Amino acid sequence: MADGRNAGRVPVIALTGHLGAGKTSLLNHLLRRPGARLGVVVNDFGVLNVDAALVSGQVDEAAAISGGCVCCLDDAGGLDDALQRLSRPRLRLDAILVEASGVAEPVTLSRLIGGSGAGWIRPGGLVEVIDAVEHFRTVDLWPEPPARYAAATLVVVNKVDLLPAAERDEVVDRIRERVRRRHPAVPIVTARHGRIDPALVFDTAADEDPIDELPLARLMREQNRDHHDHEHARAASVELAGPVSPSLLIDLLEDPPTGAYRLKGRVRVRGSRSEQGFLVNVVGTLIHVAPLPQPPPVGELVAIGMQLDQPAAQRRLDAVASAPAAAPDTAGLRRLRRYRTLST
Numbered sequence: 550m551a552d553g554r555n556a557g558r559v560p561v562i563a564l565t566g567h568l569g570a571g572k573t574s575l576l577n578h579l580l581r582r583p584g585a586r587l588g589v590v591v592n593d594f595g596v597l598n599v600d601a602a603l604v605s606g607q608v609d610e611a612a613a614i615s616g617g618c619v620c621c622l623d624d625a626g627g628l629d630d631a632l633q634r635l636s637r638p639r640l641r642l643d644a645i646l647v648e649a650s651g652v653a654e655p656v657t658l659s660r661l662i663g664g665s666g667a668g669w670i671r672p673g674g675l676v677e678v679i680d681a682v683e684h685f686r687t688v689d690l691w692p693e694p695p696a697r698y699a700a701a702t703l704v705v706v707n708k709v710d711l712l713p714a715a716e717r718d719e720v721v722d723r724i725r726e727r728v729r730r731r732h733p734a735v736p737i738v739t740a741r742h743g744r745i746d747p748a749l750v751f752d753t754a755a756d757e758d759p760i761d762e763l764p765l766a767r768l769m770r771e772q773n774r775d776h777h778d779h780e781h782a783r784a785a786s787v788e789l790a791g792p793v794s795p796s797l798l799i800d801l802l803e804d805p806p807t808g809a810y811r812l813k814g815r816v817r818v819r820g821s822r823s824e825q826g827f828l829v830n831v832v833g834t835l836i837h838v839a840p841l842p843q844p845p846p847v848g849e850l851v852a853i854g855m856q857l858d859q860p861a862a863q864r865r866l867d868a869v870a871s872a873p874a875a876a877p878d879t880a881g882l883r884r885l886r887r888y889r890t891l892s893t
């Protein structure tokens with residue numbers, strides 16, 4: 550999605566989890582992924598605990614919040630300032646990652662990001678990292694599952710390598726069951742050292758991206774080609790040669806294909822006078838619709854998820870691509886504009 554950088558707001562993704570759950574490991578893993586320009590906000594008293602080479606190579610500007618936990622600051626001024634700085638268009642970031650301190654409250658943090666008036670950003674999801682070994686001793690201690698599960702758009706059950714092999718499935722199932730009780734639809738993946746597929750979290754460069762735009766990315770991509778350290782997400786995509794039906798598009802955004810964690814696209818719709826372009830993004834239940842300066846000559850829709858039912862997702866995307874959109878669909882346009890208004 551080459552012009553997404555210029556047209557869309559920068560997604561802000563929060564990484565939360567109890568002390569020592571593996572947030573920094575997950576952050577480092579994401580930063581190691583070539584092909585994305587990332588900004589990082591940590592509220593760890595200014596200590597950016599990532600490899601210095603990675604920071605200088607891939608992160609354009611790191612903003613650190615001092616003064617403790619972001620969600621405890623009176624006016625969240627620290628977070629807003631950091632997001633303001635990192636979302637400046639000249640940085641052309643693909644995503645901003647906020648690593649919360651181990652005591653941050655995910656529900657509050659998610660509200661702070663969602664309600665932030667800072668810069669050109671949009672909420673990009675909240676990844677809750679769970680320590681599979683310590684979880685029932687530290688976080689999930691009461692009969693009711695913790696409220697923090699409800700704020701997550703993705704749950705990563707980390708440190709599964711430290712569970713005795715004979716107990717692994719049982720413990721992971723128990724965590725899954727507790728999370729599901731609070732948040733039935735949230736995707737849950739397991740990981741070692743936070744190694745999840747970065748495609749779940751942000752857009753990464755495709756092999757066909759121009760070499761001079763992302764030289765470092767290309768280099769690392771080539772180096773990493775045969776080095777698979779995580780399970781890959783599945784994806785389905787479709788090219789949109791013509792305008793789409795806004796009603797069908799919104800139906801898709803509100804009820805994504807089974808197993809789709811992210812859905813994104815650039816589309817053209819027919820208005821009463823002219824065609825308009827929109828950038829759409831779904832993460833979990835977050836829907837974001839932004840106008841594009843120009844309708845894209847050719848659009849696309851992409852669905853991504855670890856447990857994506859790929860053939861079913863392909864059928865849903867193909868249905869949007871092939872449905873006739875000859876006449877302006879007034880009711881659909883109204884629904885699309887409502888999301889656009891909610892997204893600003």
Ligand SMILES: Nc1nc2c(ncn2[C@@H]2O[C@H](COP(=O)(O)OP(=O)(O)OP(=O)(O)O)[C@@H](O)[C@H]2O)c(=O)[nH]1
Nearest residue numbers: 567568569570571572573574651707708741742743
């Ligand atoms: N064996 C194993 N160790 C892990 C895994 N993930 C993280 N660790 C280790 O656990 C420790 C804590 O991991 P971090 O990534 O620093 O955790 P954190 O959530 O950022 O910690 P705080 O910032 O202190 O809250 C580090 O020593 C990691 O190397 C994992 O999946 N397996």
